[in-house]
Amino acid sequence: MEENYYIARDKTEEGPFTLKDLMQADIDADTLILSPNAADWQRASDLPELFHYFEARGYYFPTEDNLAGFGWRLLAYIADSFIMSYPIALLKPESFDAIYKRAMNGGATVDDLSTMMQFNLLTFLVMAMYHTICEFSPLQGSLGKKLFRLTVVDADGRRLSFFRALTRNIGKIVSGTALFIGYLWVLWDDRKQAWHDKWAKAYVLVKNR
Incomplete structure (x- = not known):
């Protein structure tokens, strides 16, 4: 399946991007992204495939798997x-x-x-x-x-x-x-x-x- 990601910035749509290109597009956690696996726009922080990208930048999203007991x-x-x-x-x-x-x-x-x-x-x-x-x-x-x-x-x-x-x-x-x-x-x-x-x-x- 072709990776076509789109970014919404300043009321304009940018793309398509591959996942690799997306990670080089200066996105932050609040950037709105249309993923090829979704029917609607999502915040970048909600896309599982970007978790490692954000972790490298000091973001650690709470999930069921990483909550400290x-x-x-x-x-x-x-x-x-x-x-x-x-x-x-x-x-x-x-x-x-x-x-x-x-x-x-x-x-x-x-x-x-x-x-x-x-x-x-x-x-x-x-x-x-x-x-x-x-x-x-x-x-x-x-x-x-x-x-x-x-x-x-x-x-x-x-x-x-x-x-x-x-x-x-x-x-x-x-x-x-x-x-x-x-x-x-x-x-x-x-x-x-x-x-x-x-x-x-x-x-x-x-x-x-």
């Missing part, structure tokens, strides 16, 4: 906890160990509890900014995620904007309430999204699957 995400979380443990330890108050021991023995004062809450909040904010910056950067995910070939994208396979990455990571404070049900949501969600993924309209994928 809870296990992979948990491994990345553990790795990030180790990676960030040292810089977070530098922020710990000198009296924190003594405060923690008093709390474990049931003798914590109101000031002790306030100090612990402040440190926990600071830890959360540091981790949230770490993940936000990594997801917004060309890494498209934390160092722990990179270790396990995971990447964070939006619904169109693109890198998250700073605001969307920030929304996702601040939202983790809600996902972590009520026995971490927002995180566990990945286990039964059809799109393997946690609550904070859904709010940011983001997906965690396994690359090159």
Whole structure:
């Protein structure tokens, strides 16, 4: 079958193109294309034969085959906890160990509890900014995620904007309430999204699957 692809740009139709020519035509994910296998125009990101073309340009489209499950995400979380443990330890108050021991023995004062809450909040904010910056950067995910070939994208396979990455990571404070049900949501969600993924309209994928 002859490969005849057409491109719609600026209200004009260009083509026909072979698939090879199409990949050299400076298309992006939103370019409208008429495929020889379709009766109507489609976004370039919806054509399976172009997936590898876009992956080479940093696009990773969410599909049923590449959504990261809870296990992979948990491994990345553990790795990030180790990676960030040292810089977070530098922020710990000198009296924190003594405060923690008093709390474990049931003798914590109101000031002790306030100090612990402040440190926990600071830890959360540091981790949230770490993940936000990594997801917004060309890494498209934390160092722990990179270790396990995971990447964070939006619904169109693109890198998250700073605001969307920030929304996702601040939202983790809600996902972590009520026995971490927002995180566990990945286990039964059809799109393997946690609550904070859904709010940011983001997906965690396994690359090159």
